[in-house]
Structure formats: C-alpha cells, structure tokens
Amino acid sequence: MSLQQTKHLNDDNILWTLITPDMLQANEKQHFQACPVCRDKQTSLLQELNEINIRSREYLPKPKRNLRPVTIEKSASPVFYRMKHGLVYACMVMICVGGVFGLWPTQKKSPINSVAIEQTQKNIAELLQTMDTNQQTNNDSILPVTFQYIVPDEFEIMSEPFYDYVFPISTQEINDS
Amino acid sequence: MDQISGWVREAQAGNRYALNQLIDHYQNDIFRFVYYRVHHLTDAEDLTQDIFIQVIKRIRTVKDQNLFKAWLFRIASNRVTDYFRKKRLLFFIGTSADLESDHCETSENDSPETQIYKKEFTMRLKLLSKDLSKWEREIFLMRYIDDLDIKEIALILNKKTSTIKTHLYRALQKFKKHKKFRELLQTAKR
Numbered sequence: 001m002s003l004q005q006t007k008h009l010n011d012d013n014i015l016w017t018l019i020t021p022d023m024l025q026a027n028e029k030q031h032f033q034a035c036p037v038c039r040d041k042q043t044s045l046l047q048e049l050n051e052i053n054i055r056s057r058e059y060l061p062k063p064k065r066n067l068r069p070v071t072i073e074k075s076a077s078p079v080f081y082r083m084k085h086g087l088v089y090a091c092m093v094m095i096c097v098g099g100v101f102g103l104w105p106t107q108k109k110s111p112i113n114s115v116a117i118e119q120t121q122k123n124i125a126e127l128l129q130t131m132d133t134n135q136q137t138n139n140d141s142i143l144p145v146t147f148q149y150i151v152p153d154e155f156e157i158m159s160e161p162f163y164d165y166v167f168p169i170s171t172q173e174i175n176d177s
Numbered sequence: 178m179d180q181i182s183g184w185v186r187e188a189q190a191g192n193r194y195a196l197n198q199l200i201d202h203y204q205n206d207i208f209r210f211v212y213y214r215v216h217h218l219t220d221a222e223d224l225t226q227d228i229f230i231q232v233i234k235r236i237r238t239v240k241d242q243n244l245f246k247a248w249l250f251r252i253a254s255n256r257v258t259d260y261f262r263k264k265r266l267l268f269f270i271g272t273s274a275d276l277e278s279d280h281c282e283t284s285e286n287d288s289p290e291t292q293i294y295k296k297e298f299t300m301r302l303k304l305l306s307k308d309l310s311k312w313e314r315e316i317f318l319m320r321y322i323d324d325l326d327i328k329e330i331a332l333i334l335n336k337k338t339s340t341i342k343t344h345l346y347r348a349l350q351k352f353k354k355h356k357k358f359r360e361l362l363q364t365a366k367r
Contacts, residue, residue, distance in 0.1 A: 015349045019327070019342050045353075049321050051362040052302075056322045059295045060209050061218050067204045067225045068197065069233065 007031075009038045017042050018049070182242035189237050196236070200229050203246075207253050210323050214257045216299065224260055228253050247332035250325065254315070254333060294365060301358035308351050316341055317348040 009017070009024075009032055016023040017032060024032065032038050181202070187195035207228055212221040231252050239248055287295065306314045315334065319325045327345070331338045352358070 011353070012350075015346055015353070018349065019345050045349075048359050048362045049352075051365060052321045053324055055294075055298050055362070055365055056209065056213060056302075059298055060205075060212060063208060063222050063225070064218070065222060067208060067222060067229065068200045069226050069230045 008035060009041075011041075014038065014041050014045065018046060181245060185236070185239060185242040185245045189239065189242075196233065199245075200232070203249060204229070206323065207249065210250065210253050210319075211257060213302070213318060213322050215260060216303070220260070224253075224256055228256050231256070244332060247329055250319075250323070250329070250333045251335075294361075297361055298365070301355065301361055305352060305355050305358055308355070309348050310344075312344045313348040313351070316344045317352070320345055 009028060013024060013028060013032075021029065021032075032042075181199070184195040184199045184202075188199055204225065208221060208225045211224045211228070212218070215221050215224065228249075232249060235252075239245055306318070309317060312334075316330055319330045319333070320327070325333070327338055327341050330336075331341045334341070
C-alpha cells in the first residue's frame with residue numbers, strides 16, 4: 001500500500017498522536033510514519049505545546065523569599081520539655097481534682113446530742129403537765145403556777161407609748177410627748 | 178528517580194539533609210504549579226511554603242517512595258483547591274476584592290518586549306483556561322506547564338489514564354481553536 005493510496009490523517013487523529021499513538025489504526029500508523037505532511041502538522045503542534053512549557057518556565061517570576069520552610073531549632077533539650085510538660089499536666093490534674101473535691105461539703109455535720117434531746121423532751125413533758133394542771137384548776141394562763149404571780153396575765157399594753165408607736169391603733173391618738 | 182526515593186527513605190528516617198534536598202529539588206516545580214493557577218506571586222509563595230510544611234509533617238506516611246512526586250503534586254493540587262474555595266467564600270462575604278487575579282508579575286530587568294510577551298502570554302493562557310472545563314484545564318496545565326506525563330497525572334488526580342487522555346484530547350481541541358495564542362507561541366519560538 002503506497003503513501004498516495006492512504007488518506008492524510010485528520011486533525012483529530014493528529015491530536016491523538018500527541019496523546020497516545022496507540023489510538024491510531026495500523027494503516028494510519030504506517031501512513032503517519034511515512035507521510036511528511038502529517039508529521040509536519042504534528043511537529044508544529046507539538047512545538048507550540050512545548051513552547052508553552054518553555055515560556056512558562058521563562059516567564060515565571062522569581063520568588064522574593066526562600067520557599068523552604070524555616071525550621072526552628074529547639075534551644076532546650078527534649079528532657080527539659082518533657083519535664084515541663086509533665087509538670088503542666090500534673091498541675092492540670094491537681095486543679096481538676098481540687099475542683100471536683102472542692103464541690104463536696106467540707107464541714108462535718110455535728111453529731112446528734114442525745115443528752116440535749118432528752119432534756120428537751122423532759123422540758124416539753126413538764127410544760128404539757130403544767131398546761132394540764134392549769135386546765136384542771138380553770139386557770140387560763142399557760143405559765144406554771146409558781147410564775148403566775150410574777151407576770152400578770154392582763155397588763156395594759158395600750159397604755160405604753162412605745163407599744164402604741166410600734167402597733168398604732170387607729171382609734172387611739174399617738175401621744176408624742 | 179532512585180536518588181529521589183533514597184532521599185524520601187532517609188527523610189522518613191529523620192534525615193534533615195535529605196529532606197532539604199527533596200525540598201530544593203521540587204520547590205521550583207511546585208512554585209510553578211501554584212503560580213500558574215493562582216497568578217499571584219505572594220499567594221504562590223505562601224502556598225508553596227504551606228505545601229512543604231505539609232510535606233515535612235506527613236512524609237512518614239508515604240508508603241511507596243517511588244510515588245513521592247505524585248504524592249507531592251497531589252498535596253499541591255489539594256492546597257490550591259482549598260485556596261480557591263477559601264477565596265470564593267471571602268469574595269461572597271465581601272472581604273476579598275477579586276476572585277481571579279488579573280495581575281501579571283513583571284521584573285524590572287525584563288526588556289519592554291519581554292514584558293509585553295509576558296503579559297500577552299499570561300492573558301492568552303488565562304483565556305484558554307477559561308475556555309476549558311475544570312478537569313481539562315487541570316490536566317492541560319499539568320501536562321504542558323508542569324511537564325507531568327499521563328501516568329503521573331492519573332496518579333495525582335486519582336483517575337484512570339483513559340479518562341486523562343480523553344480530557345487532554347478535548348483540551349487540545351480547544352487549544353487548537355485559540356489561534357492568537359498559537360501565533361504568539363510561534364513568534365516566541367522564533
């Protein structure tokens with residue numbers, strides 16, 4: 001099969017030769033290898049694409065600073081950092097523990113005084129007995145008989161100017177003097 | 178490549194010299210990769226440094242030392258994506274002035290002719306990039322600016338080589354239609 005018998009590669013096939021020549025059929029491959037026109041087309045396109053690479057490198061501005069990241073040298077030894085970190089963690093744990101236990105009540109409840117309870121119960125019993133006795137003797141006072149003569153049951157609260165001031169009664173005028 | 182994987186192995190073992198060798202070897206490639214995507218010198222410098230900081234932090238996680246280059250470019254690609262995501266967010270909030278930088282870095286040492294070529298080249302490349310879809314643009318730039326082969330691109334983007342080839346084919350079809358860009362490249366060649 002001569003070169004004249006086969007057609008020139010179309011533009012799409014020329015493009016495929018740039019990407020992957022395997023896409024071409026056997027006769028197209030043969031033609032491409034032998035045909036200077038098709039090869040010229042491909043070479044011209046390839047040169048343009050290579051030119052993009054060349055120009056992109058040439059026109060790339062130079063970076064104004066060092067692109068390598070700066071590594072900071074540690075001035076202290078790792079042991080020091082380990083100890084420092086350990087200390088910080090210990091403090092944090094102590095603060096947390098302190099915070100949790102600080103919420104608990106610290107004052108102990110006083111134990112129940114059984115003697116005081118007994119005494120109170122005794123006093124209440126005596127008081128009740130006194131009231132019973134007073135009721136039996138038709139006495140209105142709640143005080144024990146021995147104290148009734150000291151504090152009279154009825155005393156004139158209204159006659160006291162101070163009490164008038166504290167508990168003013170509308171019907172009675174307050175005597176400022 | 179054996180030397181690179183040797184450096185990677187040594188850097189993983191904690192050899193700082195090997196790590197510096199790796200950074201020095203790839204810093205121009207990564208800077209170029211970043212610059213032709215963000216088109217901003219200071220941002221490109223910052224991003225390049227960020228990428229190498231991530232490399233230093235994560236180099237122990239590289240399992241196959243022969244794939245270090247793909248791993249490095251994947252970090253770079255992800256970092257650039259993050260940059261645009263952040264910039265888009267700031268643009269919508271209103272704290273970033275421009276979503277795409279129209280600025281072109283020119284040096285004082287450049288001749289006026291070179292400065293014009295530079296500006297024209299950057300502008301035409303941006304126009305072409307706008308014409309391409311996301312994957313077409315990424316693959317075209319990786320292939321013809323970053324000089325990565327199809328297998329490497331497939332590894333970086335985690336895609337099949339056939340997918341890469343298809344996207345590249347479509348990108349080349351679109352490139353063919355940018356006659357002014359092609360003319361510029363032809364004149365620059367002369």
